Amino acid sequence: MRISLPLLSTAVGLGLTAAVLGTGPAATATAPQAPARAATVGYEPSAGTGEEALNNRAFFEAVIKSVAEKRAAAPTSTAAVTVYYSTTNAPSFRSQISRSTSIWNSSVANVRLQESSSGADFAYYEGNDSRGSYASTDGHGSGYIFLDYRQNQQYDSTRVTAHETGHVLGLPDHYSGPCSELMSGGGPGPSCTNAYPNANERSRVNQLWAYGFKAALDKALQKSSQR
Numbered sequence: 001m002r003i004s005l006p007l008l009s010t011a012v013g014l015g016l017t018a019a020v021l022g023t024g025p026a027a028t029a030t031a032p033q034a035p036a037r038a039a040t041v042g043y044e045p046s047a048g049t050g051e052e053a054l055n056n057r058a059f060f061e062a063v064i065k066s067v068a069e070k071r072a073a074a075p076t077s078t079a080a081v082t083v084y085y086s087t088t089n090a091p092s093f094r095s096q097i098s099r100s101t102s103i104w105n106s107s108v109a110n111v112r113l114q115e116s117s118s119g120a121d122f123a124y125y126e127g128n129d130s131r132g133s134y135a136s137t138d139g140h141g142s143g144y145i146f147l148d149y150r151q152n153q154q155y156d157s158t159r160v161t162a163h164e165t166g167h168v169l170g171l172p173d174h175y176s177g178p179c180s181e182l183m184s185g186g187g188p189g190p191s192c193t194n195a196y197p198n199a200n201e202r203s204r205v206n207q208l209w210a211y212g213f214k215a216a217l218d219k220a221l222q223k224s225s226q227r
Helices: 050-072 091-108 147-155 157-168 197-227
Strands: 039-042 081-089 109-116 122-127 136-139 143-148
Touching: 050 081, 050 143, 050 157, 050 197, 081 091, 081 147, 091 109, 091 122, 091 147, 091 157, 091 197, 109 197, 136 147, 136 157, 143 147, 143 157, 147 157
Parallel strands: 081 109, 081 122, 122 143
Antiparallel strands: 039 136, 136 143
C-alpha cells in the first residue's frame, strides 16, 4: 500500500551507548524478546539516513493498514480513528507509555491511541540494545516500538516514548530541530525533556490520519468486497 501524501523526510531514533546510573527501569535477564526486525528507525542523530525514512514509512503503513482493515470489517461512525496498542511486553514503561499516549490524544483530533489486551495494531517492547530505542516493522505487516533501558535512564523517558510513538502516527525524525520539536529526538541532547509535539507536528498527524487513512480504508473496503 502506498499513502498518497508524502511523509516528512528524515528518520527515527535515539540510540545511546554510554551506561549511566539512574532511576530508570533496571535491565533484567527475563525482558521479553522483540520480534525480528525487518526495518527500523532509531532515536539518535547519527542514525538519520534515507533508508530510515523508508523504514519510517513502512512502519506507519503497517499500522494504518491494520487499523483500516479493522474499520472495514466493523464500520463505525466515529470520526476519530482508534489505534490499539499493547504494553504486555513493556511493563516497566507502562506509566511512560500512558503519559505519552495521553499527550498525543490531547494534541490531535483525527486519531486516538488506546491500550488493548488483544488485537493490538502495534506493541511496545523493552530490553537492552546498543542502538537504543526504535520503531520497527517485523516484515509481516505489524509494527512495534522497542524501549531501551539505558537510553531511557539518560534521556527523559516520556519524551523518548512520545517521540517513538510519533513514528506510529506517521512522523519521521528531524534531528536538527529544536527541543520544542518532539521529532528532533536526541538531537538537542539529554537536557531536553519536552514530550509534546509542536503545532506543525500536530497538524501533520491530523492530516495523515484524515487523508492517508481514508486512502487505506478505501483500499481495505475494496479488498473486502472482492472476497
